Amino acid sequence: MMMNAAHTIISRELVKPSSPTPSHLRTYNLSELDQRSTHAYMPLILYYPNNELCSLTPDEKVMVMKKSLSQTLTRYYPFAGSLHTPTSPYIDCNDEGVLFVEAKNDCQMKMLQQIMFFHSPFRPNLLGVQVNHFACGGMAVAVSMSHRISDGGTLGLFFTLWASVARYGSTDHKEVLTLNPHFIQSPATTNFLPPESALLNPTRRNTITRKFVFPNSNLSDLKNKVLKLAEGDSTLSINNPTKVDILTSLLYKTAVVATTSNSPSFKPYFLTIPANIRNKLVPKLPPTTVGNYVATMLLTTRHESETSLSLLVSKIKEQKMELERIRSMQLARQHNDSVLSKLENENLENDNRTFVCTSICGWPASKLNFGWGNPEVASVTYRCSNHIGSFLMDAPNGDGIHAWVTLEKPDMERFQNDKELLSFCQN
Incomplete structure (x- = not known):
């Protein structure tokens, strides 16, 4: 023991x-x-x-x-x-x-x-x-x-x-969900070696993870704020943004401010968002397809003026449109390699300027009943991966989104006291 x-x-x-x-x-x-x-x-x-x-x-x-x-x-x-x-x-x-x-x-x-x-x-x-x-x-x-x-x-x-x-009690029981996995394999001779990348294998950091709760009413207020900021600006592509899009933008903006506030000059900052592409490939893949069927969206922030919530939401929308062009595994791999290459060129090996935002909103984690009721709380931790970023999941009671945010300790102190963030957060 x-x-x-x-x-x-x-x-x-x-x-x-x-x-x-x-x-x-x-x-x-x-x-x-x-x-x-x-x-x-x-x-x-x-x-x-x-x-x-x-x-x-x-x-x-x-x-x-x-x-x-x-x-x-x-x-x-x-x-x-x-x-x-x-x-x-x-x-x-x-x-x-x-x-x-x-x-x-x-x-x-x-x-x-x-x-x-x-x-x-x-x-x-x-x-x-x-x-x-x-x-x-x-x-x-x-x-x-x-x-x-x-x-x-x-x-x-x-x-x-x-x-x-x-x-x-059994996989054959009539009430058991029909979630048979779908497997796709590459030819036996294929070997796509992963790139040597500090972004895929980040160095050990002194990180801390905190949970932030955003009720639906606060997310609606945030959405209204974003739409109001975008009024009259024809360059912004905002049309009924999702709760995940606006919350991702808020978390990323707050992280940029927290991380760069003590820097003598503003350095470029990057947001990466993995997105499910099973239904974009031709032919479409079943939702139960096993593996990493994701393409990464990349947003670049090179100036402090580019941290406007409305601009960030608009950029996320544009990136989603880019993903619509991915119709094959080969194109998905080329897209992800291109994103990785762009980040590698920024010399981020020992820096914390890449914010990874992952969402499993829409997946009913709160209904995973093993026979003794539904879970009261669901959580994640990034301590195994050392990535700076956030993980979004639906609140167990259905009211809003829980965001698990991982930052280096000094940055988290500034992040969790950000006035704009706190105005929409229940914590």
């Missing part, structure tokens, strides 16, 4: 698929977009309060989760495999299993950094789970998946199917 203050690791084991992977599926060739992705881990944590209506003991809940995870892995068979090196173009679907960690916390349910356990630069396993029991009877379920095989959409669908199987 390993102990850290009130946090105790009870057990570690590998959960294998409930049935072996057929021999003809033992090698899973990663798509060209997957091969260009970093082997960083994407973390998602769901917090479940003690449900007195559920008769299961904590041990019984864990047994349900392990059994349903094993059943779910028969469909998502590559997730139970391993990579031989960080740049391997394929996954060995050897049914090695998924690391499943159980822990207890001698405190009331709260968000703990110890919940996330993936910190090493390279792990051969692609997926890990940690279940944490709290003194109050609540529990937290943390899943961490390699970006080498999954984007946020894939992680969400896997989590959704797993919870559905746990709730109903």
Whole structure:
């Protein structure tokens, strides 16, 4: 057992698929977009309060989760495999299993950094789970998946199917969601080596993550402000912006101000936004397609005058239109390589001027019911990836958006006290 203050690791084991992977599926060739992705881990944590209506003991809940995870892995068979090196173009679907960690916390349910356990630069396993029991009877379920095989959409669908199987007891139950994964593989001879990039593999930073809550009423006020700022300016392309677009603009603007306020001169700053392109490719890909089917939008801010909210929203709209031209995997790869090349030319290796904004809004994280009710809170952490940026997800109660923002500590102090940000934030 390993102990850290009130946090105790009870057990570690590998959960294998409930049935072996057929021999003809033992090698899973990663798509060209997957091969260009970093082997960083994407973390998602769901917090479940003690449900007195559920008769299961904590041990019984864990047994349900392990059994349903094993059943779910028969469909998502590559997730139970391993990579031989960080740049391997394929996954060995050897049914090695998924690391499943159980822990207890001698405190009331709260968000703990110890919940996330993936910190090493390279792990051969692609997926890990940690279940944490709290003194109050609540529990937290943390899943961490390699970006080498999954984007946020894939992680969400896997989590959704797993919870559905746990709730109903079998993948064959009539009530289990029909979320069969769709796999696409590159030819076995293809090897798209990921570029050597500090942007994909950022250096260790003294970062801190904070949650900011934006209710729907405040987001409506923010939208009205953006539209009013754009009045009379025919150069701006703003037509009914989404909540995610306007909030992304506000967070990015605030980060730019916080990061550059103590600099003697304004340096160029960059916003990157990964966007799902499954429905843009020809032919369109099913939503359940496994992998990194994203293209990156890039906004460049070279002068302080370019931080206007209306201008930023307009630029996001323009970038979305650019993505409409992507109709193939090859074009997506070329687009992403072009974005990376532009950033590399800016000599950002040891700087914090790239803000990554990811959104899983629209994915019902608050409805992932394993059989003992919906989660009360959902959270993420960027401590595994060291990227400066934000992660947006719908509020569990449906009222607005939760933004998890990661910045270097001195910048966060200025960010969280920004008057404009606080005028729209519930915190």
